[in-house]
Amino acid sequence: MVRTTILLGALTGIIMAMGQWIGGTHGMTIAFVIAVVMNFGSYWFSDKIVLAAYSAREVTEAEAPMLYRIVHNLALRARMPMPRLYILPQDAPNAFATGRNPQHAAVAVTEGLMRLMNEREITGVLAHELGHVQNRDILISSIAATLAGVIVHVASMAQWAAMFGGFRRSDNEEGGGGGGTLGLILMAILAPLAATVIQMAISRTREFAADEAGAKMAGDPLGLAAALRKLGMASERIPLDASPQTSHLFIVSPLSGASFARLFSTHPPLEERIERLERLAGVRA
DSSP: OHHHHHHHHHHHHHHHHHHHHHOOSHHHHHHHHHHHHHHHHHHHHHHHHHHHHTTOEEOOTTTSHHHHHHHHHHHHHHTOOOOEEEEEOOSSOOEEEEOSSGGGOEEEEEHHHHHHOOHHHHHHHHHHHHHHHHTTHHHHHHHHHHHHHHHHHHHHHHHHHHHHOOSSOOTTSTTOOOSHHHHHHHHHHHHHHHHHHHHHHHHHHHHHHHHHHHHHHHTOHHHHHHHHHHHHHHHHHSOOOOOGGGGGGBSSOOSOOOGGGGGGOSSOOHHHHHHHHHHHTTSOO
């Protein structure tokens, strides 16, 4: 959590630096309000939006008894409310959790995951997703998205300022931003890039935290480790039809990509996640 706080502080620092470059507060305030409104709406309705996007179907205990039993037992163990359960009509094995808080949480798994894994592995996956709910990672992701959204909006305004020479205080004005047009252009390019890298780092940090919370909740770190191995192999063979905007939700990244994209990945390497789980189980020194 300390690392997440530092990274959120870094996003805030970028916003403050951009304000100094651009000068003035009127446009900054407008950009901040727009970003907050957009991300507040996303946070409040994100569960409905993402479940509808993937044609998720809510299931009852009678329709999915094993799924219900596993989640019910995990929720009792973690002293959490029972989340709503959904199944996605996808052959690719994967899962995600959404919802603005534990009282409004939903856990979704694909049909492919239910076919591929045994009960021990499914328990590990579902415990990981409940770990996200327990850690309120949806809230943390929304805050990160809000700050990153501010940076993107202000960077766009800076581009217009660079082209038309407006919106920036004079360099001679006390406290005004310096650097001129070239500085504005560089800031407009580099600030959103830095914000994206930091936002992805926050997402990766929360994945590690959910792995640890889920392993402790299930009492079986190796069950989740086995599930991650299967997910890693299967995701290469059976791609998931997922959008980049929602890829961070899934237990493993549904997007294919080369090593260059690792810096911008929302998930840490599976090998590192498995190694941490094995250390937690005492398998590795």
